[in-house]
Amino acid sequence: MGTLESAPFFDISDPAFAMHSDAVRSARAQSWFARTNYGVAVLRYNEVSRLLKDQRLKQGSAQWPEHNGVHSGLFYEWWTKNLLVLEGEDHHRIRRLLNPAFSPRHIEPLNARFTALAEELADGFIEAGECEFVRDFAEPYATRVLCILLGIPESEWPTIARLASTVGLALGVHLRRDLEQVEGAIQELYLYAEALIADRHANPGEDFISRLVLANREGDSLSDAELRNAIVLLIFGGMDTTRNQLGLAMQSFIHNSEQWDLLAERPDLGRKAVEEVMRTNPTTTWVTREAIEDFTYNGLDIARGTTVHLFTQVSGTDPLAFPDPEIDLLGEHAPHYGFGGGVHHCLGHFVARADMAAALPLLARRMRNVRVDGADEWMPDSGNTGPVRLPLRFTSAS
Numbered sequence: 001m002g003t004l005e006s007a008p009f010f011d012i013s014d015p016a017f018a019m020h021s022d023a024v025r026s027a028r029a030q031s032w033f034a035r036t037n038y039g040v041a042v043l044r045y046n047e048v049s050r051l052l053k054d055q056r057l058k059q060g061s062a063q064w065p066e067h068n069g070v071h072s073g074l075f076y077e078w079w080t081k082n083l084l085v086l087e088g089e090d091h092h093r094i095r096r097l098l099n100p101a102f103s104p105r106h107i108e109p110l111n112a113r114f115t116a117l118a119e120e121l122a123d124g125f126i127e128a129g130e131c132e133f134v135r136d137f138a139e140p141y142a143t144r145v146l147c148i149l150l151g152i153p154e155s156e157w158p159t160i161a162r163l164a165s166t167v168g169l170a171l172g173v174h175l176r177r178d179l180e181q182v183e184g185a186i187q188e189l190y191l192y193a194e195a196l197i198a199d200r201h202a203n204p205g206e207d208f209i210s211r212l213v214l215a216n217r218e219g220d221s222l223s224d225a226e227l228r229n230a231i232v233l234l235i236f237g238g239m240d241t242t243r244n245q246l247g248l249a250m251q252s253f254i255h256n257s258e259q260w261d262l263l264a265e266r267p268d269l270g271r272k273a274v275e276e277v278m279r280t281n282p283t284t285t286w287v288t289r290e291a292i293e294d295f296t297y298n299g300l301d302i303a304r305g306t307t308v309h310l311f312t313q314v315s316g317t318d319p320l321a322f323p324d325p326e327i328d329l330l331g332e333h334a335p336h337y338g339f340g341g342g343v344h345h346c347l348g349h350f351v352a353r354a355d356m357a358a359a360l361p362l363l364a365r366r367m368r369n370v371r372v373d374g375a376d377e378w379m380p381d382s383g384n385t386g387p388v389r390l391p392l393r394f395t396s397a398s
Helices: 022-030 045-052 061-067 074-079 088-102 104-123 133-150 154-171 175-202 208-217 224-254 257-265 267-280 349-366
Strands: 033-036 039-042 057-059 130-132 287-291 295-297 300-302 307-310 367-372 387-389 391-396
Touching: 039 045, 045 287, 045 307, 061 074, 061 287, 074 175, 088 104, 088 208, 088 224, 104 133, 104 349, 130 133, 133 154, 133 208, 133 224, 133 349, 133 387, 154 175, 154 224, 175 208, 175 224, 208 224, 224 257, 224 267, 224 349, 224 367, 224 387, 257 267, 257 349, 257 367, 267 349, 349 367
Parallel strands: 039 307
Antiparallel strands: 033 039, 057 287, 130 391, 287 307, 295 300, 367 391
């Protein structure tokens, strides 16, 4: 079990720190936890599973601005009041209102539309036998899916993508450097969200925001400011994470080409493909908790206020839980935590599962023998990660 002093150490604010590194795998073999400059990191699947649900821990991401020297301002105010970091009754109340809008009964009727969108985008580059995957598919697909859900004209997707990508800089290790850009994007999204709310009050439809506005009229206690904050979070999270995850999926299948060929032959494995990519190569590589009391877990003393990072990417390939951790579309594996877990489980997981399950089999059928062709560019391999640029070459298929 070891002690905190003898455990491996990682500087997780270092841009060179990488989840997929030999150093992290070696640390996982040595110990179930590691020390970091921001607290304790949990490396193994069983411990991540248990601590995600441990009521002695609360959501820990609320401290992210302070960790980066940000103690006030527009980003600080938005971050500390959004659903991602709220606890207690405020969290339960807002989530209770948002949950029905994300239910499968609202998402499943859109599957055919997601597939048609994927076909349309693939048609734009398939005959060339090459593409820059982020620009040509992942970003427009993720953003236009979001526009469909929110009832925003799909023609506005470039604006939504630009703003969501800029807010995403807040989760990087250079938050203070990028703070002015982030706050400018949040201000623009505030104005955008306020206009959407006003329009749906006057002209309610069948979209997600209309359902929230109508639910609010019927007596649930969600203020327009809370609704605005939630819409900004949904625009940021709904685009940024799906775009990144699609790029990571291509990376994974390039390294497991026989599984890509299987997916082309078996489109019914689309949902399994999503789960396997999320298990082995998630865009959100850790989730954060904070101890609300002193306690001892598995021989480790954890003091109140300690930040506990649950390395979900590392846990999803832990050989103690997954003896053969590579992607296997026909295998059976324990549940992954790519969408988090416990009361802070990702609100939009039904959407992400549905839109990626529509896209991946279609891409597998139409893009064969896929390989990276040129200089790819990636975000740091920690926190929220994914490709910035992913040039691909492939053999075109029908």
